Amino acid sequence: MTAINLIAPKRKISDGFCVWLTGLPAAGKTTIAKALQTELEKRGRVVTMLDGDGAMRQVLSTGLGFTKDDRDLNVRRAGFVAGEVVRHGGAVICALVSPYADARGFVRRMIDTAFVEVYVQTPLHVCEKRDPKGLYRRARAGELEHMTGIDDPYEESDPHVLNLQIDGERPVEKNVCVIATYLENRGLLERVSNPAALMIGRYQPWHDGHRALFMQALEMEGYVVIGVRETYGLSDKNPFTFAEVKARIEESLSAFVGSFEIRRLPNITNIVYGRDVGYRITRVGLGPEIEGISATQIRSTLNVVGKPYGVEWKDQVRLSS
Numbered sequence: 001m002t003a004i005n006l007i008a009p010k011r012k013i014s015d016g017f018c019v020w021l022t023g024l025p026a027a028g029k030t031t032i033a034k035a036l037q038t039e040l041e042k043r044g045r046v047v048t049m050l051d052g053d054g055a056m057r058q059v060l061s062t063g064l065g066f067t068k069d070d071r072d073l074n075v076r077r078a079g080f081v082a083g084e085v086v087r088h089g090g091a092v093i094c095a096l097v098s099p100y101a102d103a104r105g106f107v108r109r110m111i112d113t114a115f116v117e118v119y120v121q122t123p124l125h126v127c128e129k130r131d132p133k134g135l136y137r138r139a140r141a142g143e144l145e146h147m148t149g150i151d152d153p154y155e156e157s158d159p160h161v162l163n164l165q166i167d168g169e170r171p172v173e174k175n176v177c178v179i180a181t182y183l184e185n186r187g188l189l190e191r192v193s194n195p196a197a198l199m200i201g202r203y204q205p206w207h208d209g210h211r212a213l214f215m216q217a218l219e220m221e222g223y224v225v226i227g228v229r230e231t232y233g234l235s236d237k238n239p240f241t242f243a244e245v246k247a248r249i250e251e252s253l254s255a256f257v258g259s260f261e262i263r264r265l266p267n268i269t270n271i272v273y274g275r276d277v278g279y280r281i282t283r284v285g286l287g288p289e290i291e292g293i294s295a296t297q298i299r300s301t302l303n304v305v306g307k308p309y310g311v312e313w314k315d316q317v318r319l320s321s
Contacts, residue, residue: 015086015089015114015188016085016086016087016088016089016090016091016092016114017086017091017092017114017115017116017183017188017189018082018083018085018086018091018092018093018094018107018111018114018115018116019033019036019091019092019093019094019116019118019179019183020082020094020096020098020104020107020115020116020117020118021033021093021094021095021096021118021120022096022097022098022099022104022117022118022119022120023097023119023120023121023122023154023168024097024120024122024124024127024148024149024154025097025127025135025136025147025148025149026122026127026128026130026131026132026133026135026136027120027121027122027127027168028120028122028168028172028175029052029095029096029097029120030051030052030053030095031172032095032120032166032172032175032176032179033049033051033093033094033095034049035172035173035175035176036093036176036179036180037049037093039176039180040091040093040180040189043189043190043192045090045091045189046090046091047090047091047092047093048082048085048090048091048092048093049092049093049095050078050081050082050092050093050094050095050096051094051095051096052074052078052094052095052096052097052098053095056074056077056078056096057074060074060077060078060081065146066145066146066147066152067146068100068152071097071098071099071100071103072100072102072103072106074096075096075098075100075103075104075106075107076103076106076107078094078096078098078107079094079106079107079110079111080110082094082107082111083107083110083111086111086114097148097154099148099152099153099154099155100155101155101156101157101158104117104157105157105161108161114188115163116163116164116179116182116183116186116188117157117161117162117163117164118163118164118165118166118179119156119157119162119164119165119166120166120168120175121165121166121167121168122167122168122169123169124149126168126169127149128140135147136149136150139151163182164178164179164182166178166179194222194223195221195222195223196221196222196223196224196225197217197218197220197221197223197224197225198224198225198227199213199214199217199224199225199226199227200227200229200265200268200271201227201228201229202228202229202231202237202238202245202295203226203228203240203245203248203249203295204231204237204238204239204240204245204295204299205240205245205248205295205298205299206245206248206249206252207293207295207298208290208293209286209290209291209293210249211252211253212286212290213284213286214226214253214256214260216284216286217284218256218259218260220282222259223259223260224259224260224261225260225261225262225263226249226260226261226262226263227263227265227268228242228245228246228249228262228263228264228265229265229266229267229268230242230264230265230266230267231267234267236299237296237299239299242264246262249262250262
């Protein structure tokens with residue numbers, strides 16, 4: 001598939017990634033992480049969750065306390081596990097206070113471009129009001145040491161390094177949407193499919209009639225998938241390769257970048273469907289002049305066998321740009 005409207009991502013959609021949620025205790029990290037996990041799983045991703053309140057402390061970091069050294073070791077262990085998940089193509093969400101910037105930087109360097117640091121920015125007074133485990137209350141009473149935000153610091157990341165900052169007081173679903181959109185824009189998560197029209201043809205060659213049909217399809221749905229049947233070399237009726245057809249379509253539709261994509265299809269000769277399953281098949285009337293344009297007649301005027309889509313034939317084909 002070639003997505004005309006997208007800048008080529010640094011990583012493939014199928015690659016793994018790590019979303020690292022960091023922030024004060026009770027900032028909302030775990031709640032956001034669980035909702036994000038649900039969203040990613042809806043999109044077909046296999047998701048691993050590393051929660052600072054769950055498996056990390058109970059299994060991987062038993063025996064560690066909350067001094068800086070112990071916290072940093074806990075973060076590095078979580079980072080190692082996350083890196084292994086990413087390396088094997090999985091998505092991992094880490095929800096840890098991870099208060100020290102150098103420890104988070106260590107994990108960033110380990111996971112590299114697949115690491116997405118999300119700072120859940122929630123004011124301290126809001127976190128203290130939530131205080132689901134009573135930790136802030138105990139720290140204020142002198143019963144608990146090394147409480148981030150009270151007697152231990154939380155170090156914010158350099159804004160030039162931080163990937164995303166979200167408002168911990170905002171509704172959870174909105175924060176999930178912000179993170180998902182960021183992942184989409186980075187090419188780490190496939191975009192949710194919007195309605196689209198599908199055109200199928202050989203386009204040997206692409207001409208004004210096809211372009212007019214595209215315009216109608218675009219007006220109807222707002223986005224068009226152009227399926228090019230792979231028929232090159234089957235007969236004299238198919239002189240152009242997929243690459244040549246694709247290049248000509250892109251040239252013809254250069255003013256509509258972002259509104260279409262071109263996909264190579266097998267030589268589909270029959271479309272079979274049963275009951276109504278949510279789509280329509282529409283016959284579009286384009287008027288006698290446009291419908292009178294014939295690719296067969298165009299090919300008969302061209303000496304294109306064995307020649308690329310170039311000047312020798314392009315000037316003879318009626319095309320809009």
